[in-house]
Amino acid sequence: MKKYRVTKTYQEINEKIRQGKAVVVTAEEMVDVVEKHGHVEAARKIDVVTTGTFSPMCSSGAFLNFGHTAPRLKASKVWLNDVQAYGGIAAVDCYIGVTEVAEGDPLNSVYPGEFNYGGGHVIEDLVAGNVIRLRAEGYGTDCYPARKYEKNITINDLRDAMLFNPRNAYQNYSCAVNMSDKTIYTYMGVLRPRMANANYATSGQLSPLFNDPYYLTIGIGTRIFLGGGQGYVAWHGTQHNPNVIRGKNGIPREGAGTIAVIGNLKEMSPAWLVGASMLGYGVSLYVGIGIPIPILNEAMAQYTSVKDEDIYTQIYDYSMDYPKGGALKSLGEVNYRDLRSGEIVVKGKKVVTAPLSSYYKAREIAQILKEWIERGDFFLSEPGQSLPTGSA
Amino acid sequence: MYSKKVVIRYTADNVDQPIICQLVKKHDLDFNILKAQILPRREGVIVVELTGSKENFDRGMRFLKEKGLQVEPVSKNVSQNTDKCVHCGACIAFCPTDSLYLDKQSMKVLFDAEKCNGCEFCVMACPVRAMEVNIF
Numbered sequence: 001m002k003k004y005r006v007t008k009t010y011q012e013i014n015e016k017i018r019q020g021k022a023v024v025v026t027a028e029e030m031v032d033v034v035e036k037h038g039h040v041e042a043a044r045k046i047d048v049v050t051t052g053t054f055s056p057m058c059s060s061g062a063f064l065n066f067g068h069t070a071p072r073l074k075a076s077k078v079w080l081n082d083v084q085a086y087g088g089i090a091a092v093d094c095y096i097g098v099t100e101v102a103e104g105d106p107l108n109s110v111y112p113g114e115f116n117y118g119g120g121h122v123i124e125d126l127v128a129g130n131v132i133r134l135r136a137e138g139y140g141t142d143c144y145p146a147r148k149y150e151k152n153i154t155i156n157d158l159r160d161a162m163l164f165n166p167r168n169a170y171q172n173y174s175c176a177v178n179m180s181d182k183t184i185y186t187y188m189g190v191l192r193p194r195m196a197n198a199n200y201a202t203s204g205q206l207s208p209l210f211n212d213p214y215y216l217t218i219g220i221g222t223r224i225f226l227g228g229g230q231g232y233v234a235w236h237g238t239q240h241n242p243n244v245i246r247g248k249n250g251i252p253r254e255g256a257g258t259i260a261v262i263g264n265l266k267e268m269s270p271a272w273l274v275g276a277s278m279l280g281y282g283v284s285l286y287v288g289i290g291i292p293i294p295i296l297n298e299a300m301a302q303y304t305s306v307k308d309e310d311i312y313t314q315i316y317d318y319s320m321d322y323p324k325g326g327a328l329k330s331l332g333e334v335n336y337r338d339l340r341s342g343e344i345v346v347k348g349k350k351v352v353t354a355p356l357s358s359y360y361k362a363r364e365i366a367q368i369l370k371e372w373i374e375r376g377d378f379f380l381s382e383p384g385q386s387l388p389t390g391s392a
Numbered sequence: 393m394y395s396k397k398v399v400i401r402y403t404a405d406n407v408d409q410p411i412i413c414q415l416v417k418k419h420d421l422d423f424n425i426l427k428a429q430i431l432p433r434r435e436g437v438i439v440v441e442l443t444g445s446k447e448n449f450d451r452g453m454r455f456l457k458e459k460g461l462q463v464e465p466v467s468k469n470v471s472q473n474t475d476k477c478v479h480c481g482a483c484i485a486f487c488p489t490d491s492l493y494l495d496k497q498s499m500k501v502l503f504d505a506e507k508c509n510g511c512e513f514c515v516m517a518c519p520v521r522a523m524e525v526n527i528f
Binding site for chain 1: 478479480481482483484485489498499500501503516517519520521
C-alpha cells in the first residue's frame with residue numbers, strides 16, 4: 001500500500017459538503033491549481049473535482065412502464081411516435097433504444113438518409129414533456145386479453161421511466177478521417193474525401209474517465225450528473241477495456257474504459273438529452289454526464305490535473321480500414337490540444353478538425369455539478385465495487 | 393470596392409428576362425453566381441455575389457426592384473437556431489466561408505451571417521438541425 005501525504009475519506013468530504021465548506025473546482029480549473037501549488041498542496045486545498053461530457057452516445061435508452069390498461073394487455077410490440085421499442089420484457093414494460101429509427105423512414109434508400117426522427121428524439125420529447133403517441137399490440141392471453149392499445153401520453157403518464165445506458169462516457173475515442181475519393185457518412189459525422197476533415201469526440205481534459213484513468217474513485221454506485229438529474233454508475237459499460245496502451249500519465253491512447261449509467265428519466269431535462277440525426281448513418285442521443293472526483297490523496301490531484309496536450313488518441317481511416325473490421329491501423333497519434341486547435345497534420349497533410357462533442361456543454365455540466373456540491377445538493381457516494389482495472 | 397451576397401427572386405412575369413445581364417452591363421458590376429434555380433414561366437431564385445462601387449451597387453439594387461424583383465441579403469435567409477444548437481462544432485469543418493466557427497474563449501459555435509454564401513453544407517452536417525436556410 002502506497003503511503004500518501006494527504007488522505008481524505010468520502011465521509012470527511014461529505015461532511016464538508018454538508019457544512020458548506022467543501023472546496024470544489026472543475027477539471028479545467030484543477031489544471032491551474034496543480035500547476036501553481038503542486039499536487040500535494042492541491043490535494044490539501046481541493047476536495048472535489050468535477051468533470052463533464054456532452055456527446056452523441058449510442059448504446060443509450062430508457063426502460064418505460066406505461067401502466068396496466070383496462071382490459072389488460074401484454075404488449076409484445078410497442079411504438080412511441082412510430083419508433084419501435086422492445087416489448088419482450090413484461091406486460092407493460094419496454095425499452096426504447098436511441099438508435100432505433102422511426103418506422104417508414106426511407107433510411108439510406110435515398111442516400112445519404114436524413115434520419116430525422118428516432119429513439120433519441122423520443123427520449124428528448126419525453127423529457128421535454130411533449131405528447132407522444134403510444135401504440136402497443138399483444139396476442140391476447142387469458143390474463144391479458146387485449147390485443148391493441150393506443151393513447152397520447154406524456155412522461156407524466158408513465159408509471160416509471162428510467163434512463164439506462166449500457167455504454168457511455170467512453171474513455172478516449174478515435175479520430176476519424178476518410179482516405180477515399182468520395183464523401184462518406186459515418187457515426188463520426190460526414191467525412192469528406194482525401195482527408196479533408198478529421199472528426200473527433202470526447203471533451204478531453206474535462207472528460208470524466210480521463211480524470212480518473214485507473215477508475216480509483218469512479219465505480220459501481222458512483223453518484224453522477226446524468227441528463228440534468230442525479231444518476232448512478234450501474235456497472236462497467238459494454239466493451240469496457242482497461243487493457244489498452246497507456247501513456248506514462250496512465251491515460252489510454254485509444255478507446256478504453258466505459259460505464260453503464262442509470263437514472264430517473266423524470267428528473268432529467270431536454271437541455272442534457274438531445275436527439276441527434278447523423279446524416280447517412282442514423283439516429284442517436286446526445287447525453288450529458290458529469291462525474292465528481294473526490295481528491296482522496298495527492299495521486300487523485302495529479303490525475304485530475306491532466307491537460308489536453310497530455311491526452312493522445314489514434315487517427316483511423318473510416319473509408320476502408322474501419323468498415324472492413326479486424327485490427328485497425330493507426331495513421332498517427334494526435335493530442336486533444338491539437339485537435340481543438342482546429343487543424344492537425346496527418347501524414348504530412350494539414351487537415352481541418354471538427355468535434356462531435358460539445359466542449360461548451362461539457363464545461364457547463366462541470367460547472368453545474370460544482371454548484372450542486374457547493375450548495376449541498378449533491379453528495380459523493382463511495383463505490384460498492386470497482387470497475388475492472390486490468391493491469392494497473 | 394463594395395461586395396455583397398444577395399438573393400434575387402423572380403416571379404412568373406420576369407423570370408424569362410435577361411435581367412442579370414442588363415444589371416451588370418448598365419451598372420458596371422461584377423457578378424459571381426453562387427446558386428440558382430430557374431423554373432421557366434413560373435419563378436426563379438438566384439444567389440449572387442455582386443462587386444463594384446457602392447454607388448453602382450445601390451443603383452443596381454434600385455434597377456432590380458424596378459423590374460419587380462425581390463432582393464435581400466443572403467444573411468437574412470440563413471440563421472443559426474441558438475435554442476437548438478448544442479455547440480458541438482460538427483458543422484465548422486464544412487463551412488467553406490468560415491462563417492461558422494468555434495469561439496476559442498466561450499467554446500460556443502458562432503455564426504457570422506455576413507460571410508455566409510448559402511451553400512447549405514451545414515444544414516445536413518448538423519445533428520440537431522440547428523442551421524436554418526430558406527433560400528429555395
